[in-house]
Every structure is written in structure tokens, then in C-alpha cells.
Amino acid sequence: MTKNLKNTTSTILGISGSPVENSNTDLLVKTIMEATGANQEFVKLSNIKVAPCMACKKCVYTNQCVQDDDFKWLSQKVLNADGLVIGSPVMYGNASAFTKAFVERLWSLRHVKLLTQGKVGATAVVGWSWTDDVSKWLNYIMMIGGMEVVGNVIGHGSPGCFTCGPGENCNHSVWNTTKKLELMMGRQFGMEKIYEGYMKELPDNNPMTNPSYKILKCISVKDQLEVMEKALDIGKAIGAKLKVDIKL
Numbered sequence: 141m142t143k144n145l146k147n148t149t150s151t152i153l154g155i156s157g158s159p160v161e162n163s164n165t166d167l168l169v170k171t172i173m174e175a176t177g178a179n180q181e182f183v184k185l186s187n188i189k190v191a192p193c194m195a196c197k198k199c200v201y202t203n204q205c206v207q208d209d210d211f212k213w214l215s216q217k218v219l220n221a222d223g224l225v226i227g228s229p230v231m232y233g234n235a236s237a238f239t240k241a242f243v244e245r246l247w248s249l250r251h252v253k254l255l256t257q258g259k260v261g262a263t264a265v266v267g268w269s270w271t272d273d274v275s276k277w278l279n280y281i282m283m284i285g286g287m288e289v290v291g292n293v294i295g296h297g298s299p300g301c302f303t304c305g306p307g308e309n310c311n312h313s314v315w316n317t318t319k320k321l322e323l324m325m326g327r328q329f330g331m332e333k334i335y336e337g338y339m340k341e342l343p344d345n346n347p348m349t350n351p352s353y354k355i356l357k358c359i360s361v362k363d364q365l366e367v368m369e370k371a372l373d374i375g376k377a378i379g380a381k382l383k384v385d386i387k388l
């Protein structure tokens with residue numbers, strides 16, 4: 141967790157649901173946060189313990205979750221922040237489990253009093269498939285928390301199944317499995333469309349070969365200029381909403 145104190149009373153809290161060290165998701169969340177010019181706190185969910193909601197409903201009238209884990213202090217940080225940036229990689233077509241558990245626990249702040257109402261927010265999602273769905277879902281979560289979503293950014297990271305090592309030799313990679321299913325079921329799942337962006341960059345138009353593996357391993361949001369610019373713009377827009385004197 142990092143905290144920078146600046147000459148403003150506004151605080152922005154960044155939450156990353158990526159377990160990867162210095163990940164693409166972390167970078168997008170931090171880029172947005174830094175561009176706000178507000179005081180910043182960054183929390184990586186994989187470094188702390190936030191369990192899923194147990195649906196005990198004991199928080200209904202107290203707005204306090206009774207589970208004894210790091211959400212105790214994290215919920216205070218959410219409440220104290222003027223803005224919230226939530227980032228997640230796509231995993232199995234969804235937000236990461238770290239992100240999902242955190243979002244479930246936000247339920248305790250919602251009912252009856254809607255304690256997160258009026259905060260400004262933004263979301264960052266990294267992946268290739270299902271990115272729009274995860275992004276829309278995260279935006280929706282913020283909105284039902286009464287927050288204003290100032291912007292959302294989607295970036296591309298290194299796709300796990302193409303960069304894990306075995307690559308084309310793994311019969312059960314998402315690419316090879318889907319290709320087999322397409323043959324068996326006689327229908328197309330549109331893999332070429334989903335991965336269109338980097339298929340064009342590959343020497344052989346096939347993610348499952350060794351040269352492709354090397355190229356795919358290098359994919360970083362840092363090199364996606366439009367994505368980085370969008371993250372900066374969202375941060376600046378949040379800063380303007382919070383009336384922070386931005387000096388970048």
C-alpha cells in the first residue's frame with residue numbers, strides 16, 4: 141500500500157484485483173490516480189485478506205461487516221476516500237476473484253444508508269476476451285453504490301494461455317480447446333475476432349507458435365498509447381471534479 145500526501149484534502153483510493161506484481165491493472169489504476177492530483181492510496185487485494193460475503197446479513201442495519209479480516213480497515217478507507225478507482229484483470233471471463241470478493245463486501249456499505257453515495261470513480265480492466273462485460277459490470281457496481289463513474293479504461297495484457305510456457309504444446313490451452321470445440325460442434329466461437337488486435341502482429345497469424353509466444357509475452361499497457369492517454373484523461377477529469385489543483 142502506498143500513500144502520497146499532497147497539498148489537497150481530497151483522497152483517491154485505488155484498488156487492484158490483479159495478483160501479478162506490478163501488473164498492467166496496477167499500472168492503469170495508478171496512472172488514473174496520479175493524474176487526479178489528489179492524495180493517493182493504493183491497495184493490492186492479493187496482498188491482504190478480504191474474503192467473500194457470507195450473506196449473513198448482519199450488516200443490514202449497522203453497515204458494518206462482521207467478518208474479521210482486512211475489509212475492516214479497507215471499508216474505512218473506502219468511506220474516507222472522495223474517489224475510488226477499481227481495476228481488475230479478466231479471469232475466466234469475469235473479474236478476478238479478488239475483485240469479486242471485495243465488491244461483494246461493499247454490500248455492507250450499501251443498504252439503508254448508501255454510504256458510498258456521491259463519490260466519484262473510475263474502472264480499469266485488462267484482458268482480451270470479455271473485457272467489455274467486466275468493464276460494464278464494474279461500472280454498474282459503482283453506480284449502484286451511488287458513485288459517479290467518470291470513466292472506464294480497457295487495456296490489453298499478456299494472455300495467460302498463450303504465454304504460460306507450453307503454448308502450442310498444451311492441448312488444453314484456450315486456443316487449442318476452442319478450436320477443437322469448433323470442429324466438434326460445427327460452429328465458430330470467433331477467437332480470431334476476439335484476438336484480432338494481436339493476430340495482426342504475429343508473424344504467422346497463429347498465437348500457438350514459438351515466435352508468437354515471444355511477441356505475446358511482451359504485451360504491456362505501457363505500449364498502448366491510447367489506453368495510457370485515456371487513463372490520464374480519466375484521472376484529470378476526476379481531479380477536476382474533486383477540484384484539485386492539478387500540476388502534472
Ligand SMILES: Cc1cc2nc3c(=O)[nH]c(=O)nc-3n(C[C@H](O)[C@H](O)[C@H](O)COP(=O)(O)O)c2cc1C
Pocket residue numbers: 158159160163164165166228229230231232233234266267268269270296297298299300301
Ligand atoms: C486463471 C486465468 C484466467 C484468465 N482468463 C482470461 C479470460 O477469460 N479472458 C482474458 O482475456 N484473459 C484471461 N486471462 C489473462 C489475463 O486477463 C491477462 O493475463 C491480463 O493481462 C492480466 O492483467 P494483469 O497484467 O493486470 O494481471 C486469464 C489469466 C489467468 C491467470
